[in-house]
Amino acid sequence: MDGPFVYLDNAATTWPKPEPVYKAVDETMREFGANPGRSSHHMSQQAERIIADARHAVARFFNAPSPEHVVFTLNCTDSLNIALKGLIKPGDRVVTGPYEHNSVMRPLRSLQRSGVSVAVARGTGDFQIDLDHFRELCHAGIDFAVISHASNVTGCLSSVREIAGIVHEQGGILILDAAQSAGVVEVDMDRMGIDILAAPGHKGLLGPMGVGILILGRDIPVDPFREGGTGIKSEGDYQPEELPWRLEGGTANLPGIAGLLAGIRFIESVGIGSIASHEAELARQLVEGLKGVDGVRLFCDPVDPKTGVVSFTLDAMDVALAGTILDQAFKIGVRTGLHCAPAAHKALGTFPSGTLRASFGYFNDESHVERLVAAVRQLSKTC
Numbered sequence: 420m421d422g423p424f425v426y427l428d429n430a431a432t433t434w435p436k437p438e439p440v441y442k443a444v445d446e447t448m449r450e451f452g453a454n455p456g457r458s459s460h461h462m463s464q465q466a467e468r469i470i471a472d473a474r475h476a477v478a479r480f481f482n483a484p485s486p487e488h489v490v491f492t493l494n495c496t497d498s499l500n501i502a503l504k505g506l507i508k509p510g511d512r513v514v515t516g517p518y519e520h521n522s523v524m525r526p527l528r529s530l531q532r533s534g535v536s537v538a539v540a541r542g543t544g545d546f547q548i549d550l551d552h553f554r555e556l557c558h559a560g561i562d563f564a565v566i567s568h569a570s571n572v573t574g575c576l577s578s579v580r581e582i583a584g585i586v587h588e589q590g591g592i593l594i595l596d597a598a599q600s601a602g603v604v605e606v607d608m609d610r611m612g613i614d615i616l617a618a619p620g621h622k623g624l625l626g627p628m629g630v631g632i633l634i635l636g637r638d639i640p641v642d643p644f645r646e647g648g649t650g651i652k653s654e655g656d657y658q659p660e661e662l663p664w665r666l667e668g669g670t671a672n673l674p675g676i677a678g679l680l681a682g683i684r685f686i687e688s689v690g691i692g693s694i695a696s697h698e699a700e701l702a703r704q705l706v707e708g709l710k711g712v713d714g715v716r717l718f719c720d721p722v723d724p725k726t727g728v729v730s731f732t733l734d735a736m737d738v739a740l741a742g743t744i745l746d747q748a749f750k751i752g753v754r755t756g757l758h759c760a761p762a763a764h765k766a767l768g769t770f771p772s773g774t775l776r777a778s779f780g781y782f783n784d785e786s787h788v789e790r791l792v793a794a795v796r797q798l799s800k801t802c
């Protein structure tokens with residue numbers, strides 16, 4: 420197969436990044452590579468200014484209460500662990516969704532071993548959370564709900580506003596896993612009723628790996644598990660109470676945060692609406708193309724996808740083998756298997772082999788869809 424490699428694995432991490440992101444990482448390391456906010460010299464102050472700018476940009480982007488409510492973390496898994504393990508105590512009751520990633524399910528299962536009760540809502544035939552069942556579980560008692568905004572398997576969006584309404588009615592706190600929606604569709608914490616938001620910097624926000632964000636929608640007392648130097652209140656043995664330092668012990672990932680800031684500025688310059696419609700349109704074209712191929716089963720919104728994620732299986736070929744052939748014979752990179760979300764596959768009936776998953780990003784175009792559809796058509800003919 421001629422032509423360059425087609426990267427369709429943006430749900431794992433986006434690639435390529437916008438040019439200003441590479442530039443910001445490089446420039447920060449070369450020119451402002453001092454420890455942010457720890458020293459009085461100008462390089463340290465400049466480094467701290469980059470972090471402050473990024474905190475402002477993130478707060479504005481997600482409509483958070485203030486920049487101080489934005490905590491920089493390692494990735495979305497880190498953000499979720501900080502929130503879940505810093506908040507949920509033995510005896511609490513948590514309600515979660517049917518399609519959650521292991522970064523939600525594993526911390527919850529480990530909390531369950533220490534006496535937390537975990538209830539999982541059912542899914543519907545069209546890959547949504549069954550809201551009647553969710554409501555029933557919340558009515559039986561709830562302290563926290565943890566829900567993914569967009570499934571990394573089906574790309575379907577949860578009705579966050581409605582879910583927030585149900586959770587708040589019962590006095591619960593809503594923690595949203597925005598791994599697949601941040602930077603892909605609009606996420607407004609205030610308008611959508613999100614109490615805590617966890618997101619990676621390296622996916623839709625177009626930053627580098629090694630940076631994530633945790634945003635508190637108000638002063639929710641999350642206990643820190645990582646304590647250490649903060650550059651403030653250094654005279655005390657105890658972690659400062661103030662956000663964001665309470666949850667940010669140790670030296671920050673300055674190049675990563677600078678790259679994330681450049682990613683957010685890029686998204687703002689293009690417009691989140693344009694990005695959302697571009698990625699959803701590519702998913703729609705792929706769905707249309709795959710509907711015409713024998714033996715393909717789709718696991719996504721079959722009519723009106725809202726994100727760039729499309730999962731499918733081939734009746735006649737194992738997904739892992741199909742993924743290897745797509746890579747080696749057709750130069751197309753998709754992801755195969757469980758995508759770290761076994762619960763979702765159990766709900767979809769695709770456990771344990773999983774699905775092939777194509778996921779589009781801003782830099783994909785129609786020609787990439789055509790390449791994938793043509794390749795899958797050939798695969799279905801040869802098997």
Ligand SMILES: Cc1ncc(COP(=O)(O)O)c(C=O)c1O
Nearest residue numbers: 494495496520522567571598619
């Ligand atoms: C829905 C969902 N949640 C959480 C994560 C974890 O993100 P990270 O790899 O940044 O820790 C992912 C990663 O793919 C995801 O898809």
